[in-house]
Amino acid sequence: MGGATARVPAKINLHLGVGPLRDDGFHELSTLYCALSLYDEVTVRAADDLSVTVRGESRRQVPADATNLAARAVVALATHAGTDPRVAITIAKNIPVAGGMAGGSADAAGALVAAARLWRLDITRDELLAIAADLGSDVPFSVVGGAALGTGRGERLLPVLHRGELHWVLAVAGTGLSTPDVYREIDRLRARDEDQPTAAGTARPDPLLQALASGDVHAVAPLLHNDLQPAALSLQPMLRRTLRAGREAGALAGIVSGSGPTCAFLCADADAAVSVAAELSGSGVAKAVRTASGPVPGARLVPIN
Ligand code: C5P
Structure with a gap:
């Protein structure tokens, strides 16, 4: 059976400005995201049922069921594509859990990219980013990476110029x-x-x-x-x-x-x-x-x- 693996970086915010609380429960942000060379790997394989397996030292802190953001990402993408989300997801966890480094968002981004390949979906980048934004404020940045200015609740991105490492x-x-x-x-x-x-x-x-x-x-x-x-x-x-x-x-x-x-x-x-x-x-x-x-x-x- 086929499979696909995506490698996804952690992020930090070089700047995180928090504006007022909005009616939808989110805060308006002005943030400068930076993706760092600390990676999770998400593998998606065709299977009889949707399942999640987490590997790595922190595996016990991560839900290995349908509440995992990577599983929700696969379900959202399958719904968009009109296909069945029957895949086995394996997450090799390296990004700190609940650490403020978008580890869960990285796994969702990885699951989107890997499942889109597995199913050979003809999906535009904008469609993928819209699904990503529904999953969480940091998920679009985990897809895009690099350095980007985030506005709205963090999901609206503009790439920014950067030199050096x-x-x-x-x-x-x-x-x-x-x-x-x-x-x-x-x-x-x-x-x-x-x-x-x-x-x-x-x-x-x-x-x-x-x-x-x-x-x-x-x-x-x-x-x-x-x-x-x-x-x-x-x-x-x-x-x-x-x-x-x-x-x-x-x-x-x-x-x-x-x-x-x-x-x-x-x-x-x-x-x-x-x-x-x-x-x-x-x-x-x-x-x-x-x-x-x-x-x-x-x-x-x-x-x-
Ligand atoms: O979007 P995400 O699922 O990562 O957000 C998790 C929680 O963080 C939200 O439910 C909200 O409480 C808070 N949040 C916020 N304003 C943002 C992003 C997140 O208040 N811009």
């Missing part, structure tokens, strides 16, 4: 954070403190876009920003120690990734990232420490083994 160290926390909980917490904090001088809201991050286009990591570093960071720190105060440890280890800057709790540290170059990762590993502030670089392309088919 950015080198990162990721500090993965022992306990995940739920994205809705973090957004609820930002609403609570905002209702409590009327004055939020540091919030970026929906303004376009022009200085950061210019820095990214110039390829100067030292210009990018001070412009990293995340409006969700205070909410993630409020829910996991220990992350303050992690952020401090990364900077003390020699990173140029550190931020909470998306809704957290993974912390992302930008380093001057690949060697600096290895040295920051080694020091951070020894500091005991994170469950796991990884290095990654980006921007990298989004979901791509890979030869099946």
